[in-house]
Amino acid sequence: MRIELFCEITGMKEGTVGYNIIQVLKNPEFADLKSYELAEKVAELYGQETTAASVVWHINYFRVKKATAIAENNLELANAYTVVERSFLKNKECN
Numbered sequence: 001m002r003i004e005l006f007c008e009i010t011g012m013k014e015g016t017v018g019y020n021i022i023q024v025l026k027n028p029e030f031a032d033l034k035s036y037e038l039a040e041k042v043a044e045l046y047g048q049e050t051t052a053a054s055v056v057w058h059i060n061y062f063r064v065k066k067a068t069a070i071a072e073n074n075l076e077l078a079n080a081y082t083v084v085e086r087s088f089l090k091n092k093e094c095n
Contacts, residue, residue: 005080006080007019009076009077009080010022010065010080010081017042017046017048017050017054018054018058020042020045020046020048021038021042021050021054021055021058022058022062022083024038024041024042024045024055025038025055025058025059025062025083025084026082026083026084027084028084030084031084031085034052035052035053035055035056036052036055038052038055039051039052039054039055042055059083062081062082062083063081065077065081066078066081066082069081
């Protein structure tokens with residue numbers, strides 16, 4: 001999805017910490033990283049400090065927004081809110 005369209009649909013601003021967290025969460029290369037490792041990856045790639053709790057919050061927020069979009073049959077919005085499934089969430093391990 002184009003960055004401009006993603007920002008328009010989600011209301012996120014390019015370059016913000018939240019936006020950069022989502023870019024990391026959408027990257028399948030990082031699917032097996034734990035939440036604290038994802039926070040470190042955001043710092044490494046974008047030079048922005050964040051926390052594991054913030055990463056988990058964004059995952060949960062996007063899950064809720066995606067479910068709402070699916071319920072409303074809005075597939076474009078559901079696609080915008082899709083992130084790569086995280087193994088640590090499947091196992092309910094959030095450290």
